[in-house]
Amino acid sequence: MKKRIIPSILLRGGTNVSISQQFMPWRTVGALAQQLRLHVSRQCDELLIINLDLAGSSGYLSPQRLLSLVRQEVDIPIAYAGGIVCSDHAASCINAGFDKIYMTAGFLDDHQSVASVSSVIGSQSVGVCLPYRRADLKSTPMIWDYRLSAISQGMNLFDAIQSAIESGAGEILLYDVDRDGSLQGLDIALAADMDERNFSIPVLLAGGAGTPQHFSEALSRRVIQGVVAGTIFSLTQETPATIRAHCEQSGIRMRKP
Amino acid sequence: MVRQSSLAATSTSSRRESAPVMIKVVNFPFCNYFSLERYFRIRKLPFQILENSNELRPTDTIVMPGVGTFRQGMEFLFSMHLAKLIRDHAERGGKLVGICLGMQMLLQSSAESPGIEGLGVIPGSCEKIPENSLFSVPHIGWNEIIISDNDHNILATLCCSSGRSKSDFYFVHSYHAKPLEPDAMIATFEHPSGSLAAAIANKNCIGFQFHPEKSGSAGYALLDKVFMT
Numbered sequence: 001m002k003k004r005i006i007p008s009i010l011l012r013g014g015t016n017v018s019i020s021q022q023f024m025p026w027r028t029v030g031a032l033a034q035q036l037r038l039h040v041s042r043q044c045d046e047l048l049i050i051n052l053d054l055a056g057s058s059g060y061l062s063p064q065r066l067l068s069l070v071r072q073e074v075d076i077p078i079a080y081a082g083g084i085v086c087s088d089h090a091a092s093c094i095n096a097g098f099d100k101i102y103m104t105a106g107f108l109d110d111h112q113s114v115a116s117v118s119s120v121i122g123s124q125s126v127g128v129c130l131p132y133r134r135a136d137l138k139s140t141p142m143i144w145d146y147r148l149s150a151i152s153q154g155m156n157l158f159d160a161i162q163s164a165i166e167s168g169a170g171e172i173l174l175y176d177v178d179r180d181g182s183l184q185g186l187d188i189a190l191a192a193d194m195d196e197r198n199f200s201i202p203v204l205l206a207g208g209a210g211t212p213q214h215f216s217e218a219l220s221r222r223v224i225q226g227v228v229a230g231t232i233f234s235l236t237q238e239t240p241a242t243i244r245a246h247c248e249q250s251g252i253r254m255r256k257p
Numbered sequence: 258m259v260r261q262s263s264l265a266a267t268s269t270s271s272r273r274e275s276a277p278v279m280i281k282v283v284n285f286p287f288c289n290y291f292s293l294e295r296y297f298r299i300r301k302l303p304f305q306i307l308e309n310s311n312e313l314r315p316t317d318t319i320v321m322p323g324v325g326t327f328r329q330g331m332e333f334l335f336s337m338h339l340a341k342l343i344r345d346h347a348e349r350g351g352k353l354v355g356i357c358l359g360m361q362m363l364l365q366s367s368a369e370s371p372g373i374e375g376l377g378v379i380p381g382s383c384e385k386i387p388e389n390s391l392f393s394v395p396h397i398g399w400n401e402i403i404i405s406d407n408d409h410n411i412l413a414t415l416c417c418s419s420g421r422s423k424s425d426f427y428f429v430h431s432y433h434a435k436p437l438e439p440d441a442m443i444a445t446f447e448h449p450s451g452s453l454a455a456a457i458a459n460k461n462c463i464g465f466q467f468h469p470e471k472s473g474s475a476g477y478a479l480l481d482k483v484f485m486t
Contacts, residue, residue, distance in 0.1 A: 001392065002399040002425055043473070045399055046427075071291045077427050077471050090287075094324050097291035099429060099471060100397075121287055122325050122358070124395035124429045170395040170431070202393040225393060255399040255425045257473065 002255045003219040003247065004045040004226030005240045006204065007233050009035050011082075012052045015065055019231045021181035023131060023146050025052060029234040032066065036073040039233070043257040044240040047074065048102070048173075048228055051082025056105050056147040067096045081129055085113055087120040094121050102127040102173060108145060108152060111167045118168030127171040127204075128164040132157045133178055141190065144177050157190075158197065165201055172199070173228060176207030181231045183210025191221040204228050212238060212246035219252050279314070280484060281307035283321045283343075283359070285333050292470040293322050293356075296480055309338045315351050318484065319343055322470075323358030327383065327432070328370035330358050340376060347378040353462040354483055360457065360464025361434060369432050379459040381436035389449045399425035402444045402455040402467070411463065411482050412444050412456065415475060424475030426455070426467035434466065 010018045010025065015032035018025040029035075039047055049070075051063070070078060080098040084090055085106035093101050101121070106113040107128050118126045132141040133151060141157040144150070161172055174194075176187045186208045194203055205218050206228035218224050232238050244254045280297065284290050284306045297304045305311065307319060321343075323330050334340040347353045355363045364375045367383035375382075386394045402422045404412050416422050428446070434454040436442055441459050445452035446466075457464045463483065469476035 001396070002401075004398050071295055075292075075295065075471065075477065076473055077429070077468070094287045095290065097289070099289065099292075099324070099468075120325060120329065122431070124397060124431050125324055171397055198390060200388055200394060202395070202397050222391070223393070225398060256401065256422075257424060257475075 001225065002045075002253050003224075004204075004255070005215065005243055006046045006048055006226050006228045007039045007044050007240070008048045008050055008206065008228050008230040009039075010050050010052055010230060011066065014053070014063075015069065018052070019181060019234050023144075023177045023180055026181060033069050033073065036069060039240075040074060040076060042239045042241060044076070045255050046077040046079065046226070048079045048081065051080070054083030055081070057083045071097050079127065084117070085109070087117045090117040090121050090126070094125060100125050100127055100171070102129040104129045104131065105147060107164060107167070107169075108143070108155075111163050114164060114167035114169050118170070123168045123170035126169055127173055128167075128169040129173040129175055130157060130160050130164070131175045131177050133176075137189070146177075161199060165199060169201065171202045171204065173204045173206060175228075176205075179208030180206075182208050183231055183235070184208050185210065185214045186218045186227065188217050191218050191224050194223045195221050197223075199223060202226070210236070212243045215243050216247045216250040216252060219247055220250065278303075279317045280304040281311060281313065281317050281319050283307050283319065283334070283339060285323055285325070285330060287325050287329070288322045288358075289324055289356070289468065289470065290322060292468070293320065296470050296477060299477075300481070300485070302484055307339065307342075309342060313342065313346055313351070315346075315349055317346070318352040318354060319346055321353070321355045321359030321362060323356065323362065325358055326369055327358065327361060327367035327375070328373045330362050331370070331373050331375060334362070334376070344376055344378060347376075347462055350461055353378060355462075355464035356470065357430060357466060357468055360466055361432060363457070363462055363464045364434055364436065367432055378462045379436055379441055379457055379464070380438065381434060381441065381457075383432040383434055386431060386433050386453065387448065387450045391449045395429065395431040396446075397429045398427070400428055400446045400467070401425050402446055403452065405440075405443050405445065411458075412479065414482070415479055422475070424472070426469065426472040426476060426479075428455075428467045430466055434464070
């Protein structure tokens with residue numbers, strides 16, 4: 001299996017693309033059409049659109065302009081996150097042209113909502129995005145509820161992962177809130193921990209990727225199948241191709257475009 | 258409910274006269290229809306949504322995309338009275354193409370949905386991808402395919418002399434096809450337990466486990482082989 005480089009596109013205010021720091025929108029960096037063209041032409045492996053306008057809400061509204069652009073510009077896999085809490089939302093999203101959906105609020109409020117979605121569109125098309133924080137570097141990572149801007153009481157990350165898998169998630173995205181937008185490196189300690197825990201489904205890592213070395217450090221871990229990143233593609237000269245070349249030199253099996 | 262076919266109808270009408278082959282797409286209630294639609298639009302190929310009331314000519318090509326579960330897909334085909342239409346088309350020699358779940362439904366059954374009857378135009382069944390510490394399931398992401406050495410060479414130009422594909426293709430699935438006839442497996446991907454089906458074919462029916470419509474230029478080149486030759 002080839003490891004994946006996945007640019008994330010944070011949408012705010014319709015089709016404006018932002019980058020974030022610690023899960024707060026920080027700076028607008030372009031428009032969706034331009035970003036889609038850019039990432040597709042740079043041969044990224046997959047795209048993730050996170051619709052901040054709907055994140056945390058309980059209502060997925062089919063954003064027509066967004067969908068029109070996706071259909072027009074994208075011939076690679078593309079996933080969607082933002083406001084999906086039930087199978088109707090998920091089916092609507094898949095019908096609209098997305099390949100996968102990610103759930104966060106829906107999962108945090110009711111783990112069974114993932115099972116319900118999975119039974120309709122298949123577990124391979126359902127991911128769960130888990131934002132987390134640590135009190136300090138040695139403490140257990142805890143789920144961070146972005147709606148409350150607070151640690152979700154009593155839910156540690158590893159229990160949440162296990163619960164997501166048991167609920168039918170086909171992929172897990174672990175998002176380090178403190179590293180988000182920092183470019184200071186991914187949570188390699190967590191990547192190593194994940195290898196030991198040996199979860200059966202693909203795990204993606206997000207938050208902090210700022211150099212090609214950060215990608216190779218994470219992707220060299222067996223369980224980590226992909227790295228999701230946004231800021232590096234907006235604020236540096238790195239592209240999926242340059243990062244892929246570096247990872248290949250490091251002995252990691254990457255996609256042949 | 259079947260999605261309205263206004264896009265397809267618009268695309269189709271101006272090209273029907275010059276194109277004797279019509280592509281009929283099964284529009285499942287949850288599927289990757291728009292990804293395929295993009296390919297047909299870019300290549301200016303005539304296409305329509307397959308409906309039970311459609312006139313279906315032997316020269317038409319039926320395409321079954323699909324995302325979701327085997328049960329959901331087959332229940333849709335039966336409830337829309339499309340299963341018999343598709344089987345009859347295949348038996349008459351009409352071309353039938355399945356992608357992902359659409360490919361799995363070409364077979365007789367699937368462990369994903371016990372007791373649910375598949376189309377059975379290719380003998381065999383689907384089984385869960387074996388769990389292995391070296392291979393995450395679902396199988397999500399890019400992988401190379403290895404072309405089997407048989408007479409079905411639609412994939413041959415996409416491969417090196419070693420039989421491995423020059424480019425990778427995008428997979429997203431938890432079940433894999435096990436055709437009864439070994440020759441029906443025209444391409445495979447590597448799994449620690451052995452080679453698993455990446456593409457299957459039988460006479461005029463062909464199925465891809467991966468998503469050529471989501472595999473960039475290599476995927477489009479493969480679709481060109483399927484729909485333009």
